[in-house]
Amino acid sequence: MAILRLLELAPAQQQAASGFLQTSAWLLVAIPLLSAAFLLLAGKRADGWGHWVGVAAPGLAFVLGLGVTVSLLGGDAATRVRSLHLFSWIPAGSLHLDAGLRLDPLSLTFVLLVTFVGTLIHVYSVAYMDHDPSRRRFFAYLNFFIAAMLLLVLADSYLLLFVGWEGVGLASYLLIGFWNHETPNAVAAKKAFVMNRVGDLGMLVALMVMFASFGAVDFTTVFHGAPGASAGVLTAIALMLLLAACGKSAQFPLQAWLGDAMAGPTPVSALIHAATMVTAGVYLVVRSAPIFEGAPNAQLVVVIVGGITLIFGAIVGLAKDDIKKVLAASTMSQIGYMMLAAGLGPIGYAFAIFHLVTHGFFKAGLFLGAGSVMHGMDDQADMRRFGALQKFLPITWATFAIAWLAILGIPPFSGFWTKDKIIEAAFVGDGWRPWVFGLVALIGAGLTAFYMSRLFFMTFHGTERWTKDQHPHEAPKLMTVPMIVLAVGSAFVGGLLSIGGAFSTWLEPVTGHHEHAEPVLSVPAITVATLLLVLAGAFFAWRQYVVSTVPVTPPLASVLTRAARRDLYQDEVNEALFMHPGQYLTRSLTYGDRRVLDAGVDGIGRLVAGTGELLRRWQNGYARSYAATMVAGLLILLVVVLAFQS
Amino acid sequence: MNLSNYLVLASILFAIGTATVLLRRNAIIVFMGVELMLNSANLLLVTFARIHGDLQGQVMAFFVMVVAAAEVVVGLAIIVSIFRARGSASVDDVNLLKN
Amino acid sequence: MTQLSVLLSLPASITSGGNVSSGETALFWVLAPLMVFGALGLLFARKAVHAALGIVLVMISLAFLYTAQEAPFLGVAQVVVYTGAVMMLFVFVLMLVGVDNSDSLVETLKGQRWIGAILGLGVAAALIGVIQTATFDQARGLTTPNADSNPVGVARVIFGQDIFAFEVVGVLLITAALGALVLTHRQRLVPRVGQKERADARVASGGRLAPLAAPGVYAGSNAMDTPALDPEGRPIEESVSRVLRTRGQRRSATEVEAQVGGTSAIEPAQIEPAQIEEGTQP
DSSP states (O other): OOOOOGGGSOGGGOEEOOHHHHHTTTHHHHHHHHHHHHHHHHOGGGTTTHHHHHHHHHHHHHHHHHHHHHHHHHSOGGGOOEEEEEEEEEEETTEEEEEEEEESHHHHHHHHHHHHHHHHHHHHHHHHTTTOTTHHHHHHHHHHHHHHHHHHHHBSBHHHHHHHHHHHHHHHHHHHTTTTTSHHHHHHHHHHHHHHHHHHHHHHHHHHHHHHHHSOOBHHHHHHHGGGSOHHHHHHHHHHHHHHHHHHHTOTTSOTHHHHGGGSOHHHHHIIIIISGGGHHHHHHHHTHHHHHTOHHHHHHHHHHHHHHHHHHHHHHHHOOBHHHHHHHHHHHHHHHHHHHHHTOHHHHHHHHHHHHHHHHHHHHHHHHHHHHHHHTTTOOBGGGOOOOTTTOHHHHHHHHHHHHHHHTOTTSHHHHHHHHHHHHHTOSSTTHHHHHHHHHHHHHHHHHHHHHHHHHHHHSSOOOOOTTOOOOOOOHHHHHHHHHHHHHHHHHHHHHHGGGHHHHHHHHHHOOOOOOOOSSOHHHHHHHHHHHHHHHHHHHHIIIIISOOOSSOOOOOHHHHHHHTGGGHHHHHIIIIIHHHHHHHHHHHHHIIIIIIHHHHHHHHHHHHHHHHHHTTOOSOHHHHHHHHHHHHHHHHHHHHHHHO | OOTHHHHHHHHHHHHHHHHHHHHOOBHHHHHHHHHHHHHHHHHHHHHHHHHHTOTHHHHHHHHHHHHHHHHHHHHHHHHHHHHHHHSOOBGGGOOTTOO | OHHHHHHHHTHHHHTOTTSOOHHHHHHHHHHHHHHHHHHHHHHHOSBHHHHHHHHHHHHHHHHHHHHHTTOHHHHHHIIIIIIIIIHHHHHHHHHHHOTTOBOOSOOOSTTHHHHHHHHHHHHHHHHHHHHHHOOOOOOOOSTTTTTTOHHHHHHHHHHHTTHHHHHHHHHHHHHHHHHHHHHHOOOOSSOOOOHHHHHHHHHHTTOOOSOOOOTTTTSSOOOTTSOEEOTTSOEEGGGSOHHHHHHTOOOOHHHHHHHHTOOOSOOGGGOOOOOOOOOOOO
16 A cells, blocks of 8 residues: 655655744744743742743643644645754754754644643643642643643654653653652652653664664654665664653553652643653654554564553552552553554554544543542542542532543543544454454453443442541532533544544544555444443443442452552562662672772872871981981992992 | 002091991080091092092092081081080980971 | 101102002001091990090091101191191080080980991992992002192192182181181070179168178167167167077167167167067178
8 A cells, every 4th residue: 555654755845834823833832931931930929820821821832733733724635744944953963953843733633632631731720739839830840841742742853852752751750749848759750750761761772773874863864764774773763762652651661650650739640641741652653653664573562562551551450549540550551552553553543643632631531530539528539438429529520420431432422433443453464463452452441441430430429438527529610610621522522533534634644544454353343342341341340339338448359459459569570670680789889889999099098198107207306317318328329320330 | 558448448437437427326426427437538539639640639638628627616516505505415306307 | 847848858758659668558557457446436435535535546647648648738737627626626515515425325216226337337348349349540649749849739739720619618617617606606695793783783672781780889889689770870680689689688779878878869769679570681
């Protein structure tokens, strides 16, 4: 099949940005960045109104992004990839890199998602962080995050992407550890940052191999040269990019940080660790499509990693009692779906991104709902202490229910249109692959249904299991309105964008046009099987958590449940494999440094001092010993001179 | 007899003068040892003057004598004033330059 | 004068240039052990004076040797300057410092004795070794330079080639003499107390200036228990024995006068029996 991708056009054929809106696209990054700087520098006097500046920044960015998108839609499909040159960045010998922005459907999709959901969450945070004296700083960090994320998706070279990549990592660290006077929060932030760093190493190695093979790191040159490079090189680059994506998106094996990241404020979890930052890994894989397609083994690894993660997240989500941690495990699992789709090749790219967009809506909605519940329950997060909250938080219940149905994949809500398509795409192929991947995706859907229903029922239904002096109350308007908007999005975005395959067509300049392929099971069979599994999962959850009483203390359960409560021992494994050997290595190196090197150097010093100490005794003040020294010296000189003469 | 016998004698006297400087504590005796060394040098010079047939050696010995005389004057004045100040003429007493 | 000229003309006969005559050999072998003995005396003598005598022996022998070596001028200078002036200076200083001064034989510096011995022997060995291994020209002797007699020859060199060194050495001698004066100059720390100063001090302290008068002088009586009167007419307590004073047996001058019936210029009110003082003698 002829895949014409505008990505693979030669550099000379790239189209430059035109028109006022497109050439102002750099403002998308600049406005939030300036706002962040302003908020950080403004000082205490801005505490009363600074957060509105913080809300305005992504709002403005959204409007501008919408304008750019409309201007792109105005032309025909061939003109939808534009590049905007900003400035000459690194003119260093053989590497000549310019900083610029790439405006194409993929990046603009992300821009719209990030700014829209971001603005809603900013509004939510005004009320959520109302009592916090550092609210202004919070908004500064959020704006900085928005700026970095937009830079990441708009960059036209891997190096500029990496700048945004690091920026979001920094923002994540700052925001997870926002309440760093509590040590566990600071530790969680550090853990997230360090694990991200491992992924960043993959990114750097990929950059280096790219530079070595193609002589450049910007998208145009790399993608143009990808078809001509050897499979080995492409596999290496792809695997390293996958490592980077795993770090950022909390995929196996770098998934341990996401659960701990829930220590940050709930808006942070909603924005960064659900809708946007963690999807950056998927963006990277889809963006690097030309590279992955030249490395089929790497694609297989991507699919396997996605599959493992989606099951892993589902199992962990089944057993956790902290509402945010269940949602974190769910995020991990859903991104597993996206990775699986992205690894399937051109048939999966569009659905990966589509699922990413709908997931952004309903996951953000779920997190904001959880925040609202926690707000109403005095910051309690243990679901075993919730129950029967439907009457008390009706708006929250309604928005949460819509998002829940969306994530389950019940038609006509958004999730159905995207997740089912991924499962279908997983069943496409030859040999053992479609069966394995398809079944994994299917089972994952069933598990997702069970644990999300468990969460919903434990929180809003069943019996009251509250602690004393709980007065659940609905959230203020500033919190409920964003939730309502997101619920509307969760309900309709999927359906609307699927009409006539509009979304896939929109993405074609980037992902390439693919012919529809037949899965090994027929499409109706897959759809019915999925729905049945989902309904069964929901039913079992209803039976266990609404009909039966939910114990307030976690009951002794099977080995797997106990393991799932401990995140399937991920921390223990990490510590045993990496932390302890690393610490041992550090200890032995410092020991060597101290005992061997320092001792050597100190030894020389002590030797000199000791020798001096010995020689000092020679100067005893007596003229006669000095005279003896003189005569001895004279004698030695005499002998030496005579010896040399003869 | 060889004229070098005088040289050997001068060397022996020089060595004894050195030993005196190193071994005796009384400042005046040390000084006398120095004088002995100077005298042995004079003998050496005179002998060489004879060997070379040149009076320059004797003239040098003469100057050594004069300078030694001046040196003795000043040196003994120093010893006397130190003795007046400290009541002792021992060389070991001036040991304040020690570490 | 003639003896001197005879002496000065001797060199030609005793030494005859570079050749060593048997007389000289004998002289050498007699003097050399003596000199070594004298030097060892300097090294080992306990009393400083003995050491001085040892070195004087060495110096006089050296004078002999100089003369034997065709350097009569230097030999005379050796006796006059070295033995006569320098060594006498040493002896004077020895007397100033303490002629009985003897060093204890205990060595205060650890190992100095061994070091001194080894170094001394080492120096001797090194020098003698050099001498023995060196080859010398045939000795030329000083017959030619001494043709007009040795002092003339030496004078020619000193006042000819080395005139500048000669002048400098003269300055050096003057400086040395001045230096010795400066070094031994004793700064008077307190003003010198001469007779005038003593007398002034005696007057200022208010003590007795004149000698003590004998009891009864200037008094109407010369009894032992009557005080003498000073020129102003006041009784001098100390002229009565202290024992009598302590016992209270002193009689006042007016009592005596009344008894004796004498007249004096004393007003009764002026005369008071003085307090018994244990005064100091004026």
